[in-house]
Amino acid sequence: xxxxxxxxxxxxxxxxxxxxxxxxxxxxxxxxxxxxxxxxxxxxxxxxxxxxxxxxxxxxxxxxxxxxxxxxxxxxxxxxxxxxxxxxxxxxxxxxxxxxxxxxxxxxxxxxxxxxxxxxxxxxxxxxxxxxxxxxxxxxxxxxxxxxxxxxxxxxxxxxxxxxxxxxxxxxxxxxxxxxxxxxxxxxxxxxxxxxxxxxxxxxxxxxxxxxxxxxxxxxxxxxxxxxxxxxxxxxxxxxxxxxxxxxxxxxxxxxxxxxxxxxxxxxxxxxxxxxxxxxxxxxxxxxxxxxxxxxxxxxxxxxxxxxx
Numbered sequence: 138x139x140x141x142x143x144x145x146x147x148x149x150x151x152x153x154x155x156x157x158x159x160x161x162x163x164x165x166x167x168x169x170x171x172x173x174x175x176x177x178x179x180x181x182x183x184x185x186x187x188x189x190x191x192x193x194x195x196x197x198x199x200x201x202x203x204x205x206x207x208x209x210x211x212x213x214x215x216x217x218x219x220x221x222x223x224x225x226x227x228x229x230x231x232x233x234x235x236x237x238x239x240x241x242x243x244x245x246x247x248x249x250x251x252x253x254x255x256x257x258x259x260x261x262x263x264x265x266x267x268x269x270x271x272x273x274x275x276x277x278x279x280x281x282x283x284x285x286x287x288x289x290x291x292x293x294x295x296x297x298x299x300x301x302x303x304x305x306x307x308x309x310x311x312x313x314x315x316x317x318x319x320x321x322x323x324x325x326x327x328x329x330x331x332x333x334x335x336x337x338x339x340x341x342x343x344x345x346x347x348x349x350x351x352x353x354x355x356x357x358x359x360x361x362x363x364x365x366x367x368x369x370x371x372x373x374x375x376x377x378x379x380x381x382x383x384x385x386x387x388x389x390x391x392x393x394x395x396x397x398x399x400x401x402x403x404x405x406x407x408x409x410x411x412x413x414x415x416x417x418x419x420x421x422x423x424x425x426x427x428x429x430x431x432x433x434x435x436x437x438x439x440x441x442x443x444x445x446x
Contacts, residue, residue, distance in 0.1 A: 207236045250309075272290045323438075340363050355386075
């Protein structure tokens with residue numbers, strides 16, 4: 138990971154001062170670096186002997202960072218991980234344009250690996266992520282969204298980059314198609330579980346720990362899995378009022394909604410879905426040769442649902 142961070146910083150340089158300032162601010166704010174970690178771990182699990190995995194792990198992190206910059210502008214977010222967002226610090230225009238810079242720089246970097254397959258994987262991933270963002274936008278305020286539609290959004294918007302990150306290590310190592318697919322599916326299931334738990338923590342986590350307040354997603358009109366289950370199981374007489382308040386962005390309903398989540402087991406049900414994804418991810422590792430790294434990938438999947446931030 139130190140090599141990846143060094144690679145990121147060595148490629149962030151620009152003659153445009155504002156680009157450097159915004160890029161350094163957003164990269165310097167850290168994050169879990171989970172997606173680049175996946176590329177490193179799958180490359181090791183497949184016994185890749187080279188150094189290109191550092192570059193591709195950095196590429197994955199830059200793509201993720203670019204999506205965060207654009208997300209925060211679309212969502213009009215002021216906080217991320219408990220700190221001011223780049224758009225709050227530098228303005229929406231700067232955040233969008235530096236996001237574009239990070240996207241284009243990531244593609245410059247991936248070209249240096251010299252594998253068309255790598256470029257294909259990352260081009261497909263970024264395109265699907267964009268579709269996921271549009272899908273999410275279309276569903277803003279949609280109180281009738283169902284579980285399959287919700288899962289489709291997070292698989293496009295979040296899990297696809299996890300899938301690509303995991304697949305890249307296998308591609309670099311030149312393993313069999315079956316092994317590559319096993320690791321790609323592992324990444325998809327892991328990414329899905331990770332996002333579901335993020336959405337659960339929005340209603341059950343500590344605000345200081347997760348870096349945002351309960352109901353922030355709802356204030357933006359995003360109906361995530363705990364809310365979907367709560368509405369599905371709420372008393373029929375309350376539904377019109379609850380839905381109207383959600384559409385209006387009225388967070389005065391939050392105490393009642395949180396109460397319903399506990400009474401109906403909505404949060405627990407969402408966690409069960411995440412656990413199912415983790416179990417599916419672990420099952421995919423059966424197609425990977427036994428090693429310490431495979432065990433670590435299993436532990437990583439379990440950690441994704443045990444975390445509190």
